[in-house]
Amino acid sequence: MESHPPPGGHSVRTRSQHQRRKRIVQAAAALASRGGVEAMQMRTVAERAGVALGTLYRYFPSKMDLVVAVVGEEIDLLESSIERRPPGATTPASRAVDVLMRATRGLMREPELADALIRSLILAEVQTPFGDRMTGLLLRVAADGLTLEDAREDQIDLAGSLSSVWVQELLEMLRGRRTYDQIQRRIEAAAARLFADI
Amino acid sequence: MESHPPPGGHSVRTRSQHQRRKRIVQAAAALASRGGVEAMQMRTVAERAGVALGTLYRYFPSKMDLVVAVVGEEIDLLESSIERRPPGATTPASRAVDVLMRATRGLMREPELADALIRSLILAEVQTPFGDRMTGLLLRVAADGLTLEDAREDQIDLAGSLSSVWVQELLEMLRGRRTYDQIQRRIEAAAARLFADI
DNA sequence: TCGCAAACTAGAACAGATTCTAATAGCTGT
DNA sequence: ACAGCTATTAGAATCTGTTCTAGTTTGCGA
Numbered sequence: 001m002e003s004h005p006p007p008g009g010h011s012v013r014t015r016s017q018h019q020r021r022k023r024i025v026q027a028a029a030a031l032a033s034r035g036g037v038e039a040m041q042m043r044t045v046a047e048r049a050g051v052a053l054g055t056l057y058r059y060f061p062s063k064m065d066l067v068v069a070v071v072g073e074e075i076d077l078l079e080s081s082i083e084r085r086p087p088g089a090t091t092p093a094s095r096a097v098d099v100l101m102r103a104t105r106g107l108m109r110e111p112e113l114a115d116a117l118i119r120s121l122i123l124a125e126v127q128t129p130f131g132d133r134m135t136g137l138l139l140r141v142a143a144d145g146l147t148l149e150d151a152r153e154d155q156i157d158l159a160g161s162l163s164s165v166w167v168q169e170l171l172e173m174l175r176g177r178r179t180y181d182q183i184q185r186r187i188e189a190a191a192a193r194l195f196a197d198i
Numbered sequence: 199m200e201s202h203p204p205p206g207g208h209s210v211r212t213r214s215q216h217q218r219r220k221r222i223v224q225a226a227a228a229l230a231s232r233g234g235v236e237a238m239q240m241r242t243v244a245e246r247a248g249v250a251l252g253t254l255y256r257y258f259p260s261k262m263d264l265v266v267a268v269v270g271e272e273i274d275l276l277e278s279s280i281e282r283r284p285p286g287a288t289t290p291a292s293r294a295v296d297v298l299m300r301a302t303r304g305l306m307r308e309p310e311l312a313d314a315l316i317r318s319l320i321l322a323e324v325q326t327p328f329g330d331r332m333t334g335l336l337l338r339v340a341a342d343g344l345t346l347e348d349a350r351e352d353q354i355d356l357a358g359s360l361s362s363v364w365v366q367e368l369l370e371m372l373r374g375r376r377t378y379d380q381i382q383r384r385i386e387a388a389a390a391r392l393f394a395d396i
Numbered sequence: 397t398c399g400c401a402a403a404c405t406a407g408a409a410c411a412g413a414t415t416c417t418a419a420t421a422g423c424t425g426t
Numbered sequence: 427a428c429a430g431c432t433a434t435t436a437g438a439a440t441c442t443g444t445t446c447t448a449g450t451t452t453g454c455g456a
Contacts, residue, residue: 017403042443052405054446063443122320122369154387161363161388168362171320189352190359193391215433240413250435252415261413 021059024049029070029113037067037116067120068128074117075133078103082141092142093195096159097188099141100166103134104183107170115174118167134163142195158194165190219257222247227268227311234310235265235317265314272311273328276304280335290340291393294357295386297339298364301332302381305368313372316365332364333357340393356392363388 027048032040042063046056060066087098107114121130136148138159148156169186172178178186225246229238240261244254258264285296305312334346336357346354367384370376376384 038442041441052407053444054406055404057444058403061444119320123317157384157387158391161384164363164366165359167366186355186359189355190392193356193394194388196391236412250437252436253434255414256433259414 020049020051024051024056024059024066025069025073028066029073032070032116033110033113036112037120040116064120067117068130071117071121071128071130074106075130078106079137081106082137087141092198093191096138096142096162096195097191099137100187101184104170104180108180111174114170118171118174122167122171131160131163134166135159138162142198155198158198162191162194218249222249222254222257222264223267223271226264227271230265230268230314231308231311235314238314268311269314269328273331276301277331277335279304285339290396291389294336294340294360294393295389297335298360298385299382302368302378306378309372312368316369316372320365320369329358329361332361336360341396353396356396360389360392
């Protein structure tokens with residue numbers, strides 16, 4: 001239910017705790033990229049990361065928290081990729097499409113992981129930074145550096161909507177009900193309209 | 199994972215099997231409309247429906263299948279209500295908004311059940327007719343009688359996108375992260391753009 | 397260095413979904 | 427009435443997420 005404050009409660013996370021946390025997330029990601037969430041069993045993750053089950057639960061109070069952490073890393077990758085090579089298209093809508101399709105291709109590379117992560121996140125009871133981060137990324141890229149704080153409410157609404165459309169399309173694709181081209185067409189259509197006057 | 203063919207495998211479902219199935223679904227719905235999915239425990243459902251656990255699993259191979267069945271009944275209600283009293287607004291976009299907000303209010307009445315509904319929709323492996331039905335309903339209502347078969351692909355895309363936005367907003371609401379008014383604002387903004395030239 | 401609080405560990409315990417088993421009940425065709 | 431089949435039942439068993447326990451290790455301020 002909670003996010004994941006460092007174990008101690010009040011103090012700063014030490015280096016070794018940071019390492020441990022990282023090892024756990026990596027082990028989890030490795031397992032998930034094979035058999036999906038069900039292969040990512042808490043006992044197995046703990047074993048693989050070389051920590052006790054209780055320790056795993058100290059770092060990640062629930063499996064969902066762990067999933068969220070794994071997803072967080074994926075988004076980090078996307079963000080740094082965008083930073084490294086920003087979309088060069090000329091309209092806000094096409095820059096947004098660029099980002100989303102790049103993310104789509106990234107996730108397609110590990111379909112099991114993607115499927116597991118997307119599903120879990122959508123079902124998550126916990127507050128996940130996922131939606132907000134994607135929304136912020138879209139705004140930044142579409143409206144040239146606009147941040148979530150500076151954006152007008154209606155701009156946030158529209159970026160959020162585009163993000164929703166994308167997530168749903170991604171899910172459909174992972175279910176085998178959409179091709180990459182279909183997603184692209186739909187995202188382009190939605191972005192062109194939603195971001196027309198952003 | 200599977201749909202739910204009648205127990206026997208090949209033969210027609212008998213009356214008593216039909217009754218049994220119905221009792222199970224009713225018991226499940228009753229439990230879910232209180233504590234949500236977690237209150238709807240398989241043992242409890244079986245007990246409440248007066249069948250053995252094994253029998254419950256013969257009818258519904260997984261809890262999700264049971265949820266989907268419960269949800270199916272709710273969707274029927276929703277659709278027939280909308281057909282009984284069609285939205286009277288003047289623009290396609292506002293008729294679509296009308297439908298979606300009516301559905302929203304309907305679902306708000308049983309939040310626990312709604313939560314289960316939306317979640318199951320999103321993660322169902324099985325093809326739930328819901329997405330298509332909602333898309334079709336939106337098209338029909340917005341473009342005055344247009345059916346899924348007659349619609350152009352781009353129209354279906356846009357209606358599908360609006361449906362995605364709605365589902366995501368609904369989920370956020372059920373998580374307590376959106377108010378009704380926020381949803382309305384977002385749906386109106388999205389519909390106005392997506393359905394502008396439908 | 398001492399001592400304490402927090403972190404860690406192995407493993408048992410618990411909970412709820414799902415599966416399995418052995419036995420019984422009910423129907424169908426002969 | 428009988429044989430053979432499927433449905434059903436009670437209950438045990440299994441699997442995995444989560445919690446709990448009791449004891450050990452570690453970091454660190456006095």
